[in-house]
Amino acid sequence: MERVAQEVAGPWRESRGEVVKPAQFEYDDPSTVDEAMDLLGRYGDECKVLAGGQSLVPLMNFRLARPGRLIDINGIDSLAQMKWEDGALVIGAMTRHSQLEQSAEVAERCPLLSQAVAWIGHSQIRNRGTVGGSVAHADPAAELPAAFAALDARFLVRSRRGDRTLTWREFFVSEFTTALQPDELLISIEVPAQRPSKGTALVEFARRHGDFALGGAAVTVTVDRAGRCSEVAIALLAAGPAPIRPAAVEQMLIGEAPDKAAIHAAADMAVKGLKPTGDIHGSSDYRVQLLRVMTERALSEAVSRVGASQ
Amino acid sequence: MSRAVSIQINGRVITAEVEPRLLLADFIRDVAGLTGTHLGCEHGVCGACTVQVDGQPVRSCLMFAVQAAGRQVRTVEAMAPSEKTLHPLQQAFHECHALQCGFCTPGILMSMEAFLHDEPDPTPERIRSALAGNLCRCTGYQNIITAVRLAADRMLKDESNARLTEPTA
Numbered sequence: 001m002e003r004v005a006q007e008v009a010g011p012w013r014e015s016r017g018e019v020v021k022p023a024q025f026e027y028d029d030p031s032t033v034d035e036a037m038d039l040l041g042r043y044g045d046e047c048k049v050l051a052g053g054q055s056l057v058p059l060m061n062f063r064l065a066r067p068g069r070l071i072d073i074n075g076i077d078s079l080a081q082m083k084w085e086d087g088a089l090v091i092g093a094m095t096r097h098s099q100l101e102q103s104a105e106v107a108e109r110c111p112l113l114s115q116a117v118a119w120i121g122h123s124q125i126r127n128r129g130t131v132g133g134s135v136a137h138a139d140p141a142a143e144l145p146a147a148f149a150a151l152d153a154r155f156l157v158r159s160r161r162g163d164r165t166l167t168w169r170e171f172f173v174s175e176f177t178t179a180l181q182p183d184e185l186l187i188s189i190e191v192p193a194q195r196p197s198k199g200t201a202l203v204e205f206a207r208r209h210g211d212f213a214l215g216g217a218a219v220t221v222t223v224d225r226a227g228r229c230s231e232v233a234i235a236l237l238a239a240g241p242a243p244i245r246p247a248a249v250e251q252m253l254i255g256e257a258p259d260k261a262a263i264h265a266a267a268d269m270a271v272k273g274l275k276p277t278g279d280i281h282g283s284s285d286y287r288v289q290l291l292r293v294m295t296e297r298a299l300s301e302a303v304s305r306v307g308a309s310q
Numbered sequence: 311m312s313r314a315v316s317i318q319i320n321g322r323v324i325t326a327e328v329e330p331r332l333l334l335a336d337f338i339r340d341v342a343g344l345t346g347t348h349l350g351c352e353h354g355v356c357g358a359c360t361v362q363v364d365g366q367p368v369r370s371c372l373m374f375a376v377q378a379a380g381r382q383v384r385t386v387e388a389m390a391p392s393e394k395t396l397h398p399l400q401q402a403f404h405e406c407h408a409l410q411c412g413f414c415t416p417g418i419l420m421s422m423e424a425f426l427h428d429e430p431d432p433t434p435e436r437i438r439s440a441l442a443g444n445l446c447r448c449t450g451y452q453n454i455i456t457a458v459r460l461a462a463d464r465m466l467k468d469e470s471n472a473r474l475t476e477p478t479a
Binding site: 019020021022023024025026027029053054057058060061062070072074098121122123124125127128208209210 | 311313329330331332333336339340352353354357360366367368369371372373374376377421425439440442443444
């Protein structure tokens with residue numbers, strides 16, 4: 001018995017550079033999108049795209065994911081750029097969370113994204129984690145998918161078959177599932193130009209900062225001169241398999257003064273019919289209550305910021 | 311399939327044939343022999359394996375060694391300027407009892423060194439937030455926060471002294 005244990009433990013301890021966690025895989029590191037397209041076209045389902053690796057590598061270390069081949073896109077510089085086109089923000093898929101976090105221009109012109117990114121993991125995670133990786137992973141509790149839903153973002157994906165531009169509704173299919181086909185690569189995410197007077201907020205609750213949220217809401221609000229809402233977007237995170245926009249609630253608030261009573265009623269209505277999956281961290285009922293409170297707080301916070309940069 | 315990888319660690323270039331699945335953390339420990347970098351959870355939660363890649367703190371358990379090819383990696387071994395002198399952060403940790411078992415310390419030092427570089431004069435709240443990605447099970451964090459602030463004070467003082475004594479051209 002003792003000997004068997006030693007034989008198993010022996011090489012592990014003594015190995016030099018052979019201590020490995022993940023299962024074996026083939027590895028390609030293309031330096032252009034074209035090369036990546038070829039590889040994805042050739043290997044499709046066998047391979048997995050490696051972006052920042054902050055979700056994929058833990059899964060591989062546990063061998064919960066065992067991709068036969070990794071296409072590492074960290075060397076494709078053209079994917080790591082953020083630019084403004086006619087007021088719209090185009091975020092390359094390999095833009096790191098920290099790039100978004102540190103951009104003064106994003107904070108000014110698209111503050112919801114700065115607010116969202118502040119909740120993501122920790123600085124060490126944000127230095128590696130990418131915007132494209134986060135949305136392609138499509139964790140229902142992730143911040144960026146909800147923020148992009150609230151901002152009506154569009155997703156540019158490419159394969160050898162051509163380009164497609166998807167709305168967030170088309171892109172996010174279910175938990176950890178997007179509309180990306182095995183031969184497709186997410187190129188960029190486009191956020192339409194935002195009104196400077198818009199108030200925005202992303203509020204969530206997690207046991208510890210940096211953990212995945214048990215519930216949260218991303219909100220944008222525009223208020224007209226008469227003090228009534230002229231535009232409202234509410235996107236809930238960790239509320240269902242994909243981000244949820246309660247359209248009826250948004251409609252209800254339009255034309256209303258966003259006072260305490262209206263916000264309270266809106267939050268009540270936003271969680272009607274929701275059935276988030278309960279687990280050890282919180283029952284379904286608890287999560288519904290949490291989502292209601294997060295929605296109320298996000299709405300109040302967004303309203304308090306309306307016109308701040310008018 | 312193995313490939314040859316050269317990584318600059320603490321100024322020294324280390325070349326080895328490695329499998330793509332070898333984690334940077336394991337390269338640092340087993341190939342480069344630098345065991346100051348500790349491995350805790352190996353899935354990006356505890357922060358013990360934090361090193362700096364091109365100056366930025368990252369989890370070395372969530373990066374493959376092949377991805378660090380041609381990059382500059384800095385580990386805790388590079389902090390002390392000599393055998394006898396500690397880095398101001400290490401000295402402050404020592405004085406403030408900011409470690410007990412010491413397992414998490416290398417990762418915390420790597421995170422805090424980069425943090426103080428970006429924010430040389432942080433509030434206790436900012437220090438707390440910067441520490442959030444590193445777990446410590448011994449200290450209760452209070453002494454770590456005190457130590458980081460003490461190191462910041464000393465480094466700021468050293469810098470202003472250096473500026474005062476700089477010869478004017």
